[in-house]
Amino acid sequence: MNSPQNPDLIIENSTKWSISIYELLHKHFIRQVVYVPDSGHSSLINQCHRDRTIETIVMSTEEEGVAHLSGAWLGGDRGLMLMQSSGVGNCVNMFSLITECRIPFVTFITMRGQWGEFNPWQVQMGQNTHEILSLSGFVVHTIDNPEDVVETIDAGLKLAFDSSRAIAVLLSQRLIGRKEFVEK
């Protein structure tokens, strides 16, 4: 997980658009949300946990989430995975399950190591997330501006479930706000 810092600023930023995303989950009948946490997702994660119509489940690693949502789909449930960019690297072989079986799959990814990152250990995955997802058969949408959140996520969810595709929506570090290292 992340290094020492004060994530309050990021949570405040993410609260502004997470409400819109949450409403879209209902519009698209999402029944299971799995995640490995990130500050940028924390508002949405909390909203999902409070919602008794959605099963919201923390994973021990992101690849577990890929398999979990494949099983959910086999049982008739639509799902969503929330993770940060570092988690994409943990998933690569498990992605073969969704591409080989052509299982609709959606993940929203908060980006680290991309824009003004303070932690060098985040940079390798942050700089390669888009390419790794493309190589793994994903359609990748990127959001840089808050006004694009609703339209992009709505389109991504529709494409995933109507066209049986794997979709990744990257929430850029410019959108969620940089983490600052705060010495206390």
Place this chain on the structure above:
Amino acid sequence: MITNQPLHRREVVKCLLAERKDLLVVSGLGSATYDCAAAGDNEKNFYLWGAMGGSVPLALGLAIAQPNKPVLVITGDGDLLMGLGALTTVGAQAPKNLAIVVLDNEIYGETGAQPTATAKGTDLNAIARACSLKVIDDVFNLGKVKELSQTLYLGKGPIFANIKVEQETPPKILPSTDGVFLKNRFRDAVLS
């Protein structure tokens, strides 16, 4: 260390599935998939051919989506060891309709019989117990396997049983490798 006489994997799986009702079966890659196919292909089997470490989390997502249907994972020690963290998630979610059976031959049988950690002291039943699963740890003969097969329908999960099996290579009975076919067939059977 194998302390009791190990069972034959094909006999264990055949016995587990002999009187299956509405059971949904997920098999881990390699021998467990061949064992399930050998027991009789079924539209309510979902065979993994890859995605190592994925059988348990896949079955958890399925069990949550279909809480009124029993879900059984049949897999090997190698697959389970690759996704050991998933047992913590299963324990935390505690789905009553999920059971996990591990056919533990203490080797990676597909790749040259290299020993797994279970050959050197790792106790999967103890790990599962520590993750709050309901462990059945006395499955040393086919009578006990039959008892286990009957508990799958009682909604008393999450059940876990590590069964020691022989290091043998029965004839390969190969189900379809076509993921889209397997997905559509299984999903149609579940949702119809």
